[in-house]
Structure formats: C-alpha cells, structure tokens
Amino acid sequence: MRFGTDDYRPGDVYDELVDSEGQPRPAARSLCDYLATLDAGEMRLRRQAIDAAIVTMGISFTTYNDGENIDRAWPFDPIPRVMPESEWRLIDRGLRQRLTALNLFIDDLYNQQRIVKDGVFPAELLAGSRNFRKQCRGISPRLGVWANICGTDLVRDKDGTVYVLEDNLRVPSGVSYMLENRMLMKSAFPEIFSSNRILPVDGYTAALYDMLAALSPRMEDRPVIVLLTPGIFNSAYFEHSYLAQQTGAQLVQGTDLLVGTDDVVYMKTIAGLRRVDVIYRRIDDDFLDPDVFRSDSALGVPGLMRAWAKGNVAIANAPGAGVADDKVVYTYVPKIIKYYLDQDPVIPNVPSYQCNDEKEREFVLANLDKLVVKPANESGGYGLLIGPQSTQQQREECAARVRADPRSWMAQPTLTLSTAPTLAGEQIAPRHLDMRPFILQSRSLYVTTGGLTRVAMREGSLVVNSSQGGGSKDTWIVGGT
Amino acid sequence: MLSRAAESLYWMARYLERAENTARLINATQQLVLDLPPGASFGWDTLTRIVGLDKLFQQTYDEPDETSVVDFLMISPRNPGSIQSCIRFARENCRTMRDVLPRDLWERMNSLYLASKRYSQAGLRHKDRRQMLQELIYDRQSVAGVLATCMSHDVAYQFIGLGEHIERADMTTRILDIQSAILIPRQSGADPALALLWVGVLNSLSALQMFRRHAASAGSGDGGITAEHVLHYLISDLHFPRSVGYCLDAIETHLAELPHNIDPLRALRTARRRLDRTSDADLATDRRHDFLDDIQGDLAHMHDAIAREYFHLHQREAVLGVAV
Numbered sequence: 001m002r003f004g005t006d007d008y009r010p011g012d013v014y015d016e017l018v019d020s021e022g023q024p025r026p027a028a029r030s031l032c033d034y035l036a037t038l039d040a041g042e043m044r045l046r047r048q049a050i051d052a053a054i055v056t057m058g059i060s061f062t063t064y065n066d067g068e069n070i071d072r073a074w075p076f077d078p079i080p081r082v083m084p085e086s087e088w089r090l091i092d093r094g095l096r097q098r099l100t101a102l103n104l105f106i107d108d109l110y111n112q113q114r115i116v117k118d119g120v121f122p123a124e125l126l127a128g129s130r131n132f133r134k135q136c137r138g139i140s141p142r143l144g145v146w147a148n149i150c151g152t153d154l155v156r157d158k159d160g161t162v163y164v165l166e167d168n169l170r171v172p173s174g175v176s177y178m179l180e181n182r183m184l185m186k187s188a189f190p191e192i193f194s195s196n197r198i199l200p201v202d203g204y205t206a207a208l209y210d211m212l213a214a215l216s217p218r219m220e221d222r223p224v225i226v227l228l229t230p231g232i233f234n235s236a237y238f239e240h241s242y243l244a245q246q247t248g249a250q251l252v253q254g255t256d257l258l259v260g261t262d263d264v265v266y267m268k269t270i271a272g273l274r275r276v277d278v279i280y281r282r283i284d285d286d287f288l289d290p291d292v293f294r295s296d297s298a299l300g301v302p303g304l305m306r307a308w309a310k311g312n313v314a315i316a317n318a319p320g321a322g323v324a325d326d327k328v329v330y331t332y333v334p335k336i337i338k339y340y341l342d343q344d345p346v347i348p349n350v351p352s353y354q355c356n357d358e359k360e361r362e363f364v365l366a367n368l369d370k371l372v373v374k375p376a377n378e379s380g381g382y383g384l385l386i387g388p389q390s391t392q393q394q395r396e397e398c399a400a401r402v403r404a405d406p407r408s409w410m411a412q413p414t415l416t417l418s419t420a421p422t423l424a425g426e427q428i429a430p431r432h433l434d435m436r437p438f439i440l441q442s443r444s445l446y447v448t449t450g451g452l453t454r455v456a457m458r459e460g461s462l463v464v465n466s467s468q469g470g471g472s473k474d475t476w477i478v479g480g481t
Numbered sequence: 482m483l484s485r486a487a488e489s490l491y492w493m494a495r496y497l498e499r500a501e502n503t504a505r506l507i508n509a510t511q512q513l514v515l516d517l518p519p520g521a522s523f524g525w526d527t528l529t530r531i532v533g534l535d536k537l538f539q540q541t542y543d544e545p546d547e548t549s550v551v552d553f554l555m556i557s558p559r560n561p562g563s564i565q566s567c568i569r570f571a572r573e574n575c576r577t578m579r580d581v582l583p584r585d586l587w588e589r590m591n592s593l594y595l596a597s598k599r600y601s602q603a604g605l606r607h608k609d610r611r612q613m614l615q616e617l618i619y620d621r622q623s624v625a626g627v628l629a630t631c632m633s634h635d636v637a638y639q640f641i642g643l644g645e646h647i648e649r650a651d652m653t654t655r656i657l658d659i660q661s662a663i664l665i666p667r668q669s670g671a672d673p674a675l676a677l678l679w680v681g682v683l684n685s686l687s688a689l690q691m692f693r694r695h696a697a698s699a700g701s702g703d704g705g706i707t708a709e710h711v712l713h714y715l716i717s718d719l720h721f722p723r724s725v726g727y728c729l730d731a732i733e734t735h736l737a738e739l740p741h742n743i744d745p746l747r748a749l750r751t752a753r754r755r756l757d758r759t760s761d762a763d764l765a766t767d768r769r770h771d772f773l774d775d776i777q778g779d780l781a782h783m784h785d786a787i788a789r790e791y792f793h794l795h796q797r798e799a800v801l802g803v804a805v
Contacts, residue, residue: 232577245580256483268484270636270791271740 008421010430014160016081016420027084027481030196034189035079040426043078046188047423050078053187059180060238074177075471076184081420081433081453084481085199091154091162091437092447094346097337099150099439102167102324104340106146109323110136120339121332125356128407129329131170131322133285135292139309141318142215145441148316149211151175154347154435154451156418163350163415165434166330170322171282174472175204175438176239178452179246181474197479199449204438205246207446212247214443215314216277223277225249226257226267230283230299240282249280259303265313278314279304285319316442327410328354328376355402355409364411365402368395371411373402386462388414417462420473422455432456434464435475450475486578487640488792493574494644500567500597501621502652503554504614506532509656509685511611513663514547516677525550527662531655534562551610556600564617568597583631586624593620634738642735643787650728651780653715654773656685660708661770679711686723688715695720712764716776717756725776729753732783741790748786752779 010018017028024032038046051073059074108115109132115121126132151172153165182201186193209225216223227249229240244251252267257276259265266273281288287297289304307313323329331352334345353360353371364371373385385398402409419430437451453473454464464470506528514523526545529538532554541559542549557563561570572594579587600613625645632638660678683689683706696705696714718724722731733749736742755775763772 241580250483251580252483253485256485270482270484270487 008428008430010419012158013416013430013432014156014158014418015430016083016156016418016433017079018421025082025084027476027478028082031080031082031192031476034192034195035421035428043423044426047078050076050184050188053184059177059184074180075457076181077422077431077455077457077471077473078185078188079421079423079428080185080474080476081435081455082476082478083450085477085479086481087162088450088477091347094164095152095437095439095447096445097341097343097346098152098164098167098333099147099169099441099445101337101340102150102169102333103145103147103441105336106321106324107140107144108340110139110146110320115336115339118339120335122356125328125407126323129323129326131285131320131326133320133323135305136318136320141308142217142311142314143442146318146321147324148215148318148440148442149208150439150441151436151451152439154437155350155415158416162347164333164347165350166327167333168325168436169317170325171284171317172436172438173236173239173282174436174452174454175448176242177472178438178448178450178475179204180242181452181472185474196476199477199479201449201475204446204448205243207440208243209247209249211440211442211446212249212278212280212314212316215316217311217314218275218277220277224267224275225278225280226252226276228252228254228257228279228281228283228301230287234282236282243280254283254297254299254301257301257304259301259307263303263307263310263312265301265304265307276313278316280316285322288315288319326376327374328356328407331410350412350415353411355406355411361402361406364409365399368398370414372414373398373409373411376408376410386414420453420455422457422473424457424459429459431459432462432464433473450477482636482640484792486581486637488788489574489578490581490637490640491644491787491792493571493578494641495648496567496571496574497621497624498645498648499562499652500564500571501618502649502656503532503562503564503567504617504621505685506652506656506659507551507554508611508614509682510659512681512684513659513678516681517663518675521663524662528659529553531658531662532562534560555610555614565597565600568594578637581637583627585627585631589620589624589627593617593624596620636739639735639738640791643732646728646731646735647780647784647787649723650725650732651777653686653723653725653728654776654780656682657712657715658770658773675708676706679706679708683711686715688721688723691721708766708769709761709764712769713759717759726756729756739791744790745783745786748779748783752776752783755779 008018009022010020017025017032019025054073054076105115109126113126116123116126147169149169149172151168151174153168154162155165156162178201192198212225213223216225225247227240227244227247229237229251231237231253234240241251243249250267256268257265258268258273260273265276265279267276283299286294287299289300289302290297291302292305293300304313304315305319308315308319330349331354334349337343337345353364355361355364364373367387368385369387369390371387373387375383385394387395390398417432417434419432421428422431424431433453433455435451435453438448440446453475454470455473456462456464457469457471461469510523510528517523525547526535526538528550529535529545534553537560538545538550538553541557542553553560554563556565558566560566572590575582575587575590596617600617628638628641660682663678680689683692692706692711692714695718696710714721715724717726719726719730721727729749729752733746736745736749759772762768
C-alpha cells in the first residue's frame, strides 16, 4: 500500500496539503510525490525511528492523571503541515502588528487608560478582569513592553481564511516542541529537506536570548538571565529545561532566589549570592510573589514585585500582562489595533459575540447548538461548549452559567478547522489542526518561521491540546512559493 | 552553580555509594556468618547499630534476625538507607539534574532502578540474594563508569566526587566494624578461624587481591591477614580506592577546585591527622570499634562543613543587602 494522496479525500473542509479535487497544493506537491514513494513497511520503519528518537532524546510532556508514570513521550505525527512562503509573509506581518498593538494596550491600561477614557474599551470589563493586577498600576517595564513572548493560535476555516483564535501571553508554551519536531523530521526524512526549500526554524533560541538580554537593567556584557520554573512536576518542565540549556539561562526554582533588602534579586550559588538581571518566568502571576499575590505559593519569590517595580530586575512576561490574555478582551483586538496603530487588522479575528452585550447574549442563548461558547479565562480547552456536538443538558447548564456571569463568556460560530493528512495506524486520514506561532518583542520583534502545529489525533475531534490527547506536526513554510 | 544543584549532586553520589556499600556489607556479613567458628554467633542487632539505624529498626521490626535485618537493609521502604530507597533517591536527584549530567547516565540509572525493584518482587532467598547483590554492584559500577569517563571535571563533577568519597570512607569503616558484631566465647589465643573472617571482609570490599599485592605485611608467614593488618590497610593505605586514606586525598583534590574551601579543608585536616597518628593500640580488639566511630565522627564534621559552606546560604546575613 502506498502513501500517495490518491485515495485521500478531505471532505467538506479545507485541507492544507490537498485541494478539493484531491490534487496536492503547489507548495505540497514535492512532499506528496515523496510520500507516494513510501510503502507501508517503509513508513513503519520511519515511524519507529522517530518514536525511538523521541524516547532517547527524552522529549516528553507531563500529565497529572497517570499515577506513577508522569512523563509521557511526545505524540508526533510525521506528515508535516505545509504553507507557502507568500501566505506566511502576510501572516508574519499580521502577528507583528497584533503584538505591538497589544503591548501598547497593556501599557495604557496600567498607566493613563486613554483607551478607556476615549470610550473604546469599557471600564466595567477592566473592573471584572481577573488578570488585571492593580499592583502593576503606574509601572512601565523597560522598553514599555509587557508581553515579551506571545503564542498566537491561528486557525483556518472552510473558506480558506486564516483567523486568530486567541493570543496566549501569560506563560505561552510549546515552542520547544516546534524545534524538536523539526529535528525529528530532519533525522527521519533527511532526503526531503534537500529537495524542498523549507525555511529553517532554529533561529528562535538565539532570538529569545537577544530579546531577554535587551531587558537587562544593567549595561553588562553578559546579563545574568534565569528561567524560573515551578519544577520537575510541571507539565511543561521539558520545555523549561530545554530552553534554559539552549539559551544558556540558568534554570532555577523559587527557592533558589531571594530578594535582598536592597530590592535586588539574587541567586543562591555555591560561591555566594549572585545578582540576577532578567527572569524568564514560567510561573503564573498568582504564584509569583507570596508577599503580593497568593500567600500560600511555595513556587515564587517573596519580594519579587518590589524588585521589579523598582526596575532592578526584568521579568518576561511582565506581571499583569495577562490582562490582554482574555477571551473577552480578544473580541476588542481589532478596535485596539485601530486605536493605537490606526490600521485594520491584517489577520482577522474569528467573528465573536460578547455575552456582556444584551443583544449578543440573547443571540448566543438562542443558538447554543450552533456556536462554540468559551469561558473568558480557562485555558487548555476546559469549560468549553461545542454546540453542534453537545447534548440538551450540556446546553442548559451552559445557558445557566452565561446568565449568572455574562462578562465571563463569549461565543463564536463553529469553525470547520482545516485538516491535513495524518498517520492514523497504517492509513493516512484527515485530522483537524491549528497552528501556534511565537512572537517575541523587546527592542525589536521576532516571529518564528511557522510555529507549532497541533493536531487532534481522534477522527472528527476539534480539540488539539496535548493535555487532552492532541499531537503535533512539523510546520513547513516552503520558500519560493 | 546553584546551592540546591550542588546539594542534589552531592547526595545523588552519596546515595549511590551507600547502596553499593550496603550491598557489600550484606555480602560480607553472609560470608562471616557461614564461616563462624564453633560456638560463635553473630549479633544481627549489632549490625543495625553499626549502620546507625538501630532505633529505626526497632520501630519497624520485632526480632533482629537474619531475615528481618536483611529485609530492612535491602528493600524496606521505611528505611531511607535501604538499598532500594537509596537507588530511588539517587534516581530522583539524577532526574532533576539531567541538564548537567551525561546523557547516558539517566538510562543507566533507570536500569539500576528497575533492577532494584525486581529484587523486592523476587523475594530474598539466600542463594539468589548474593547474585542479586552482585548484579546490583555491577550496575552501580556502570553508572560510576559513565561519570568517571564521560563527564567534564567541572564543578558538578567535584560535588559528585565529594559525596562519593565521603560516603565510601564512612561505609568502609562500617564494614570494617562488623567484626565487632561477632560474639566469640572466651577462649585463649588467636583463633586461625578469625583470619577467615578478615578474608571475608577484604573480599566484600574487593580488596583481597590488592591487599596481597601491596600491603606491607603481606610477605609475612601467616599471609598477614590479621585484624591489625587489614584494618591498617583499609584505613591508611593511600593507593587502594576504598581505603579511608585514599578517600581523604580524593576529597582534598575535589575541594581544591571549589571556591571558599577553607573550612571544609580544615575539617579534612583534622580527619587526616587522626589517621596519621593511628597506632596499634587504636586497632586492638577492645579499642577498634571506638576508633572507627571516631573516624566516622570526623567524616560527619567534614560533611557539616561542606553543607554549611555550599548548600545553606546564611539567609539572614545574605539579606543585609550584600552586592556581588
């Protein structure tokens, strides 16, 4: 049996590799021709080599419900997702625009609040926002940038339009898997890389280092940069350790740091205390500083906010940046781009209904069976109602929740996420996917070439998160197309 | 290097060394028990005292006999010093320190861990036990081999070396002390059977061959295997890696590579002075147990000095705005 796309029919969706006639798209032609040369045995061998490499390299993620076995091998699909460079260039522009505007928005919210005074963003939404941290008022971090790292989820609908699904700018993760996926593909299928112009992704860690170094308050040759992790039992620990190694940052836990009476952050080393300039933190605001936020947090550093407010240490992403990581704020992003940059968004938002608005709320409640209803703040796909797949009881429960706390809910039409050929057992079959590029901002902007493509491994499923059974693919931006 | 990281590496090394040496201790004990002269008996409760775990043992088990003591030392999860507990802790420390350790190490450590789990399932039949313990020693030596040959002699390596050698010196003195658990009925003169006991001790430390080749006394008529000669060799020899003297030298080499090493070196010198002044009287039957205890005390002081210097930053002093 050959792995050609002859028998592959995507159905009534947009497929990333194959068009509605079953023909490979131009950028994917070379890949599809290659796949057609592989028979089942050959594919199985490559699959096994990849799986062995994943175990040996220790690429894992951690889930909480497995008893003693806490590290799971990374679920990777060997058929990449392909996008032509010309399309990517437009998306790249749109991502830069979006993060620039969001950072201006966050800085404004914690300072003048002009956008609120000018009536563009409602004050009551700010008051109800869980991630707006009053302790950050009046502060402007170095370079005025709050969200230094953003993971923006992109989806493509049936008509081929790419939308932004959401912006993750609290503690976005997944970039290490993007880098490892490329490494796995290079080791399993080296011959494809010589016959295709696939743009490289490996520049990320150097760009990450540059971005962090630019935030340092001291004009030293080599700033002291640490990566603050909650520790080995965190689901993203592999990534923390990986990025620390790749950037040369010191991997630390809260207990390795202390804030002196001089409001400077120090690291506890065998040679004594060493001053820290930049903290790349992978801990949520709530746990960052027991003196200011949750007092029961054992993960953070007492006094950290004091040091940050004085400008003695940089924190990426800044505390309070999460105010813009909110599904309700998301619906205002086109207005935010217009307000700060006087531009229209290059990448559109998914059309959204705000339950805070009476008319839109009534529309949502009348159409629960057709919409996706999302809580404003949950991540990982929890708390979601997917209308067309829901039961009557689930819809009634959702309606009750929306009526009780309308500000915390928003809804969108059900998108038919695009698909790509995915190895399902010994067959290839279409599976839905999304994409998460990463954008960095400090002194300048950087966008990953492509991003992490996440794929739902179960047929028909639209949920791509790894914590709920999703996997991922390598993402190819094909040059010259 | 972070204080916490240094401490993790140090203890990883100590746990591994403890696991191996506990296996040697049990093997040495088996040998001795088999070769006991008529009328003599072995105090298994003394063995628990020798490793400093007698109180814990009494809380966990009713009767100190061969089965309960070996169970306690090999597999009991309630004994943090049991072979299985040590391997489990070593593996956990290795896991958190994977970014500074050679890649192969994690896989070897995992093999060692899985092997140790098999022992508890297999039960503790006498003849199987010896083989299992031997395999465990081999597996652990595989880990030591990776560390010795695939790791840069950087700061991380020094802390591993410190932990390994402090623990090894300490456990050597404990293995030497098991002879004090033997209760021999009063009879006159030296008993040739006693020489066999000391051969057993040398074998458990893989030292018999080296002793014969290198010990100053080896040329004398009785093969030189007397308590005093063996004790002297394993305490003072500077070339055999399991002797206390060798370990002290190794510790000094590791400390020399670390910053702020004055206090730990001072503690080391105290230990070495005791060794240099070892007299025959110290090694005599009635005195040797206390002497070995004294050496263990010196090693404990060295550990304290290292912990104070490198692992526990004095937080109160540190917070007084010290800029680095």
